[in-house]
């Protein structure tokens with residue numbers, strides 16, 4: 442009995458051992474399979490990520506390319522706009538200041554700060570060829586700060602050699618964009634020229650002799666008649682024409698679109714500056 446009992450116990454133990462081996466083998470196989478599957482999944486995930494990354498990169502590069510193209514396009518458009526900065530756009534800028542002047546709403550400029558900031562150089566956009574008349578200071582009537590207007594003034598806003606030389610400097614070296622010839626109502630120099638009277642000095646004669654040709658052929662402004670706005674306008678247009686005819690530098694700059702010329706007149710009653718037709 443004891444021996445049989447022993448054998449029976451031994452068989453049970455063997456069975457248990459075999460079962461355990463089988464279970465462990467299965468578990469191991471399943472684990473390996475799972476690991477392999479997991480590895481495959483990881484690899485697949487990684488591959489997908491790379492693909493996704495590549496896709497992400499591709500559009501990014503594409504976007505960058507598009508952006509670069511857009512950037513170039515914008516730069517080109519900007520350049521074109523800059524090149525096309527017309528007399529109209531610059532004039533509108535001046536007129537904004539003139540409107541402030543007319544309304545009595547001057548910009549509260551800090552001249553001390555501007556003076557110091559401008560100590561290293563100037564880059565005015567506008568050149569004003571105006572009359573020396575004390576009632577027509579361009580900085581006031583266009584409401585501009587220091588360094589914004591390159592102003593050349595003489596009696597009658599005449600484009601003589603000295604004023605032409607001054608303007609050439611501002612065009613050539615300061616790269617100003619617009620020249621405004623600014624005549625004004627009740628101009629004494631124009632009135633003296635229209636009078637046709639002989640001037641008492643050679644220097645005064647030089648002024649009227651420069652202005653008189655502006656009235657040639659005009660029915661609206663006749664020598665010996667009373668001076669009027671037509672005379673002032675003719676004189677402003679005449680000086681504007683002289684800028685082109687007497688200065689190859691200014692003419693070239695205008696032809697190349699680097700600077701624009703505008704003739705205008707100032708009215709005392711309203712304070713308005715009116716641009717003349719070319």
Ligand SMILES: [Zn+2]
Nearest residue numbers: 572574628629
């Ligand atoms: Zn004047």
